[in-house]
């Protein structure tokens with residue numbers, strides 16, 4: 199019933215659109231019946247419906263104009279023929295009517311509406327409504343912020359409103375099926391949500407690092423107040439940018455996720471090594487999406503493998519290099535302008551130029567843990583069901599082997615598997631050492647074992 203209902207509701211929106219188009223063209227061309235105003239055509243009554251589309255309309259308080267924009271954007275997917283009327287020729291010039299807007303595409307034989315098409319429908323006979331139409335098309339409108347509608351970018355010399363007005367696949371499928379794919383599940387979205395089951399109490403970090411983190415936490419809690427009520431927005435750049443640097447497995451990703459968890463914000467990770475070098479062409483557009491949604495939803499953006507950005511800009515030898523350089527500049531600019539919290543993570547701080555580091559509010563060094571911190575990490579790791587045999591001296595293990603938290607967790611995994619395989623949950627000394635050895639081997643380090 200529900201999905202059928204959804205289709206029924208959307209069809210009735212398109213029917214309404216079709217009537218509106220017919221009326222506007224009549225009025226505009228002074229054809230028979232031109233006296234009627236399109237706004238007098240009743241909008242379908244969906245107040246009792248509870249499919250995804252109707253719910254969105256209710257919850258967001260969408261107006262008649264918003265619904266017209268949605269119906270127009272959905273039409274090419276649902277019933278493209280209702281737009282064919284726009285192909286009518288202007289007999290005066292023997293060409294299409296410029297005022298209808300719209301574009302055609304090699305993959306779609308029908309009419310694809312543009313922002314101009316919406317402006318035409320709303321304002322053709324009532325120029326005052328042009329302003330309302332521009333509001334519906336503005337990037338500040340909820341429909342764009344939530345990325346339901348997309349108004350494609352146009353070349354610089356072409357007015358914005360000539361961009362194609364389309365509905366995102368994701369929202370269309372939500373309206374039709376009631377199931378909303380997560381934004382990161384769309385192929386073109388280069389970020390994933392990250393989360394953790396751990397808490398601050400599980401984290402072992404030195405005080406200097408904790409102090410810095412406290413500052414970021416305060417920003418997350420009070421940044422809006424400072425920028426708003428305190429009026430600091432006149433003096434300082436919005437947003438907070440932090441660089442986490444240090445060896446693998448020292449807790450950079452974990453810390454970023456915890457900052458999100460404790461402030462009730464989602465943390466999204468973008469892997470820069472994938473972006474800067476590989477995807478060429480669409481990247482900028484896709485990254486723009488990440489920044490736009492992140493700003494609207496107050497996500498924390500976590501850029502991993504940020505080294506990709508620091509490398510001295512290469513001298514552009516090929517068009518690929520040029521493109522990578524452009525991409526880097528674009529990213530840096532977006533990061534600098536982002537009004538929320540951005541965290542960049544890297545294994546090295548070297549070869550970062552000053553111009554770059556000056557843009558950070560915090561540079562946090564995640565060092566390799568010392569013996570005491572390692573002892574703490576070992577104890578935490580083996581404090582659950584998986585325990586260490588009584589005869590193991592954890593202090594000397596902590597002292598002898600310089601391992602980061604991430605490696606210790608890997609040793610835990612190895613030992614737990616080994617113990618459970620024996621039908622036990624107590625880890626023996628030899629197993630532990632074997633696990634440690636494996637970690638050293640991964641990092642191409644050798645280890646001398648002393649008991």
Ligand SMILES: Nc1ncnc2c1ncn2[C@@H]1O[C@H](COP(=O)(O)OP(=O)(O)OP(=O)(O)O)[C@@H](O)[C@H]1O
Nearest residue numbers: 400401402445446447448449450451452603604607
């Ligand atoms: N300081 C720490 N305190 C507690 N646990 C830690 C710490 N560092 C690492 N761990 C453990 O190791 C796991 C991996 O750490 P994490 O992914 O945060 O490292 P990273 O610094 O991001 O490494 P990389 O540079 O390889 O991305 C964490 O999920 C956590 O279980």
Ligand SMILES: [Mg+2]
Nearest residue numbers: 450451502543
């Ligand atoms: Mg990491």
